[in-house]
Amino acid sequence: MPEAIRQMTMTEWHQLQKLLMDVRTASQRNEQILVRSKQNVDQLLSLLQGHQSSNVLYDPGGGKGNYAAQRRIGKA
Numbered sequence: 179m180p181e182a183i184r185q186m187t188m189t190e191w192h193q194l195q196k197l198l199m200d201v202r203t204a205s206q207r208n209e210q211i212l213v214r215s216k217q218n219v220d221q222l223l224s225l226l227q228g229h230q231s232s233n234v235l236y237d238p239g240g241g242k243g244n245y246a247a248q249r250r251i252g253k254a
Contacts, residue, residue: 179187
């Protein structure tokens with residue numbers, strides 16, 4: 179590859195790498211905002227539905243569930 183073309187290609191490659199890093203940083207920031215917002219919404223929903231935080235377990239899909247009903251059945 180001629181030196182002039184190689185140099186131009188490398189310059190453009192470095193610009194692409196910088197843009198990729200900028201996109202990754204913005205993506206991480208957005209992820210943090212979304213996770214925090216989801217936590218806030220989950221907490222507010224739990225308060226509105228009257229669930230206690232001690233009654234929350236993870237379901238098989240990784241989501242949060244209320245196990246208060248399970249505890250009542252176990253006591254019966």
